[in-house]
Amino acid sequence: MTALPTKKLEAWRYTDLRPLASIEFSAPPPAAIPALPEIDLPRLVFLNGVLAKELSSPFAYARNFQAIAEDTAQPLALINAETAQDGVTLNIPAGVDAGTLLLISHASGDAPFAFHLRHRITLGEGAQLTLIEIAKGEGVYWHDPVTDIELAQGAKFAHIRLQDESREAFHLATIRARVAGAAVYDHFTATIGARLSRTEIGAVLTGTGALAHLNGVQLLAGTQHGDFTTVVAHKAPGCPSRQTVKSVLAGTARGVFQGRIEVDRVAQQTDGFQLSQALLLSPGAEMDIKPELEIFADDVKCSHGATIGALDAEQLFYLRSRGIPEDQARSMLIRAFLEEALEPVTQPQARAVLEEAIDGWWVKQ
Amino acid sequence: MSTTEMQALAEQKYKYGFTTEIEMEAFPRGLNEDIIRMISAKKEEPDWLLQWRLKAYAAWLEMEEPHWAKLHHPPIDYQDLYYYAAPAKAQPKSLDEVDPELLKTYEKLGIPLNERAALAGVAVDAVFDSVSVATTFRETLSKAGVIFCPISEAVREHPELVREYLGSVVPVRDNYFAALNSAVFSDGSFVYIPKGVRCPMELSTYFRINAKNTGQFERTLIIADEAASVSYLEGCTAPMRDENQLHAAVVELVAMDEAKIKYSTVQNWYPGDAEGKGGIYNFVTKRGACRGRNSKISWTQVETGSAITWKYPSCILQGDGSVGEFYSVALTNNYQQADTGTKMIHLGKNTTSTIISKGISAGHSNNTYRGLVKISAAASGARNFTQCDSLLIGDQCGAHTVPYIENRNMSAKVEHEATTSKIAEDQLFYCRSRGLSQEDAVGLIVNGFCKDVLKELPMEFAVEAQKLLSVSLEGSVG
Numbered sequence: 001m002t003a004l005p006t007k008k009l010e011a012w013r014y015t016d017l018r019p020l021a022s023i024e025f026s027a028p029p030p031a032a033i034p035a036l037p038e039i040d041l042p043r044l045v046f047l048n049g050v051l052a053k054e055l056s057s058p059f060a061y062a063r064n065f066q067a068i069a070e071d072t073a074q075p076l077a078l079i080n081a082e083t084a085q086d087g088v089t090l091n092i093p094a095g096v097d098a099g100t101l102l103l104i105s106h107a108s109g110d111a112p113f114a115f116h117l118r119h120r121i122t123l124g125e126g127a128q129l130t131l132i133e134i135a136k137g138e139g140v141y142w143h144d145p146v147t148d149i150e151l152a153q154g155a156k157f158a159h160i161r162l163q164d165e166s167r168e169a170f171h172l173a174t175i176r177a178r179v180a181g182a183a184v185y186d187h188f189t190a191t192i193g194a195r196l197s198r199t200e201i202g203a204v205l206t207g208t209g210a211l212a213h214l215n216g217v218q219l220l221a222g223t224q225h226g227d228f229t230t231v232v233a234h235k236a237p238g239c240p241s242r243q244t245v246k247s248v249l250a251g252t253a254r255g256v257f258q259g260r261i262e263v264d265r266v267a268q269q270t271d272g273f274q275l276s277q278a279l280l281l282s283p284g285a286e287m288d289i290k291p292e293l294e295i296f297a298d299d300v301k302c303s304h305g306a307t308i309g310a311l312d313a314e315q316l317f318y319l320r321s322r323g324i325p326e327d328q329a330r331s332m333l334i335r336a337f338l339e340e341a342l343e344p345v346t347q348p349q350a351r352a353v354l355e356e357a358i359d360g361w362w363v364k365q
Numbered sequence: 366m367s368t369t370e371m372q373a374l375a376e377q378k379y380k381y382g383f384t385t386e387i388e389m390e391a392f393p394r395g396l397n398e399d400i401i402r403m404i405s406a407k408k409e410e411p412d413w414l415l416q417w418r419l420k421a422y423a424a425w426l427e428m429e430e431p432h433w434a435k436l437h438h439p440p441i442d443y444q445d446l447y448y449y450a451a452p453a454k455a456q457p458k459s460l461d462e463v464d465p466e467l468l469k470t471y472e473k474l475g476i477p478l479n480e481r482a483a484l485a486g487v488a489v490d491a492v493f494d495s496v497s498v499a500t501t502f503r504e505t506l507s508k509a510g511v512i513f514c515p516i517s518e519a520v521r522e523h524p525e526l527v528r529e530y531l532g533s534v535v536p537v538r539d540n541y542f543a544a545l546n547s548a549v550f551s552d553g554s555f556v557y558i559p560k561g562v563r564c565p566m567e568l569s570t571y572f573r574i575n576a577k578n579t580g581q582f583e584r585t586l587i588i589a590d591e592a593a594s595v596s597y598l599e600g601c602t603a604p605m606r607d608e609n610q611l612h613a614a615v616v617e618l619v620a621m622d623e624a625k626i627k628y629s630t631v632q633n634w635y636p637g638d639a640e641g642k643g644g645i646y647n648f649v650t651k652r653g654a655c656r657g658r659n660s661k662i663s664w665t666q667v668e669t670g671s672a673i674t675w676k677y678p679s680c681i682l683q684g685d686g687s688v689g690e691f692y693s694v695a696l697t698n699n700y701q702q703a704d705t706g707t708k709m710i711h712l713g714k715n716t717t718s719t720i721i722s723k724g725i726s727a728g729h730s731n732n733t734y735r736g737l738v739k740i741s742a743a744a745s746g747a748r749n750f751t752q753c754d755s756l757l758i759g760d761q762c763g764a765h766t767v768p769y770i771e772n773r774n775m776s777a778k779v780e781h782e783a784t785t786s787k788i789a790e791d792q793l794f795y796c797r798s799r800g801l802s803q804e805d806a807v808g809l810i811v812n813g814f815c816k817d818v819l820k821e822l823p824m825e826f827a828v829e830a831q832k833l834l835s836v837s838l839e840g841s842v843g
Contacts, residue, residue: 280775
């Protein structure tokens with residue numbers, strides 16, 4: 001197996017995988033059928049990394065898993081390619097609106113195990129798809145999914161993810177999207193679960209007017225570690241990109257955001273924007289932010305902003321003085337803080353799932 | 366503006382590109398323990414300093430040249446450099462004894478050394494290559510109790526101070542270039558402001574690199590004791606050279622309770638020609654320690670020169686309520702590369718830091734802001750504000766921003782903003798419609814872009830810096 005990345009790599013300076021390396025993972029055990037979210041949508045269900053046909057609905061554009069050689073040097077993607085056994089391949093033909101699909105991963109087992117799903121999603125010209133991914137589980141496991149996305153001219157893909165893994169689990173997701181002219185990649189990840197997690201998204205804008213939206217929220221407590229890493233590569237003129245990432249940290253949790261906007265020489269009229277904000281709710285919490293701009297074209301508008309701070313005591317006082325209990329007041333303020341990142345999620349069922357997970361979070365702490 | 370006009374402007378010669386014919390006394394090329402012993406012996410240093418140098422050399426041998434910065438250059442052959450060079454005459458006692466060639470050089474650079482010095486109210490400790498050759502206003506300063514002298518002299522006359530503070534902010538093992546400097550540093554300035562003293566004038570040093578193939582290894586140490594304050598100016602221009610010259614300086618600042626140090630730099634070393642040939646390699650370690658309560662260290666820099674700039678003036682905010690500031694303009698043109706920024710390390714309670722960085726890239730240059738704001742768990746009530754703006758002129762250059770923000774204290778407040786843009790057509794049109802030439806208009810807009818930084822400079826520096834920005838941009842505008 002390819003070696004795990006270490007903190008010596010610049011891209012991994014804030015996320016230490018030694019806790020993962022110290023665990024011996026075995027192959028996934030057979031899975032019992034768990035309780036699954038009740039959402040009225042066509043679905044594909046993976047249990048312990050294997051497609052459970054009896055729990056999945058037929059989806060016209062889904063194909064069987066195919067192993068594909070990995071041609072990058074990304075350590076996690078290489079590990080995934082070496083071991084991937086299953087995953088979903090979606091091909092949406094040109095002009096087709098494939099609606100909304102639910103992709104569930106559930107994991108549970110007695111001994112630590114690892115599974116490496118590999119998904120490929122291709123949208124033809126003008127095709128449309130909304131994919132809601134939910135990852136849940138119990139016990140110690142390592143979920144290492146890689147998702148490759150190819151969007152043709154004018155395609156629209158809304159990709160909404162809820163990472164609500166077991167608090168003992170490791171979740172390291174790699175998502176790579178190539179976005180052609182006038183196509184839209186609209187990404188949102190909510191990170192709530194896992195002991196240690198990283199969502200790494202690379203979006204390459206290859207045609208004029210391609211749009212990437214990479215939003216995320218991280219809600220972390222206890223000793224959780226969450227890492228949200230993005231690279232948006234503008235390789236064509238006139239592409240907008242938007243990133244809004246909000247982190248809320250309690251206990252001694254540690255949040256990481258690394259975001260890079262790259263603007264190629266040819267990518268004139270780029271409009272890149274990135275905002276990263278974090279709330280520290282307790283004295284032991286830590287947030288590390290590294291927003292990067294790498295710009296080689298002159299007629300561009302790129303900016304990033306980052307703030308880290310505590311909940312505003314005055315706002316809290318205002319709500320409490322109106323008779324709202326402290327916990328509820330905090331919940332409200334946290335929700336208000338996150339709203340900006342959530343805004344682009346418009347699919348009602350996705351929104352309901354996310355809101356439920358977010359609103360219940362503080363009360364559970 | 367037409368292409369031919371641009372061409373003509375781009376080919377303008379570096380204004381300060383002249384060399385002075387002065388006999389140089391140089392040691393053999395290369396670096397080994399013997400060279401270090403020779404440097405130390407030549408300067409009649411005490412044994413403790415020699416041992417310190419040797420320790421640094423041993424550390425340097427084990428270290429590796431850092432390559433994390435966005436900089437590209439051919440490998441530096443450290444054995445092909447001279448590590449000591451000095452004008453071949455004995456140290457002069459007064460201006461009359463100073464080599465007239467040298468004085469002419471200073472004059473061309475506009476250094477206020479004699480009457481002009483008096484008019485400008487500036488004390489100059491001018492370093493010509495490695496040995497300080499003239500120091501003025503010593504009397505006024507010594508009346509106030511201020512020590513301002515070459516560091517080699519301070520080693521002889523104030524060994525207790527040098528020994529206590531040298532290497533206390535930048536330890537010999539801090540980084541590759543600091544270790545090298547510690548081993549071979551030639552000379553530099555030493556400043557000590559005693560308790561409660563406000564330095565009666567702005568202190569200034571002009572550095573010049575003159576000997577062919579001579580690395581310059583300046584060492585500056587400034588200590589402001591309790592409630593003392595000082596403003597220190599550092600500025601430089603260098604003659605035209607074909608071969609790259611290495612410069613690895615170390616500057617250490619120490620501020621005790623309620624002390625204030627303001628350190629301003631205008632760096633205009635030879636940047637190389639339009640094809641990127643030649644130019645100074647500038648690998649500098651500058652760091653200030655706010656050791657005392659409510660102390661303050663402020664760095665202001667205008668970096669227009671050097672082929673390569675690797676420089677991160679930093680503040681360690683140890684004392685409760687201490688303040689760190691970093692104001693920077695970095696302008697790169699042609700094939701220049703700059704990787705510069707700051708580190709603000711918040712350790713004490715209620716410490717505040719402000720970072721304002723303006724990067725301008727033109728031609729084929731690359732300009733990177735790299736900075737760290739670190740709030741430790743103990744730094745309750747810490748506050749940071751950072752603003753990094755980049756301006757791109759032309760489509761062959763690069764502007765990069767790499768900030769690191771690490772916050773471990775929930776009561777701290779950190780804000781960071783960065784933007785990248787080009788000069789807006791409407792701004793240009795506005796200026797042009799009022800009769801300004803394209804070149805003047807760009808100069809004006811760039812100066813406006815940098816205003817937040819330039820206003821932090823002492824008066825005489827501010828004037829020079831504004832001219833410098835316009836001159837450095839010449840030929841880049843289309």
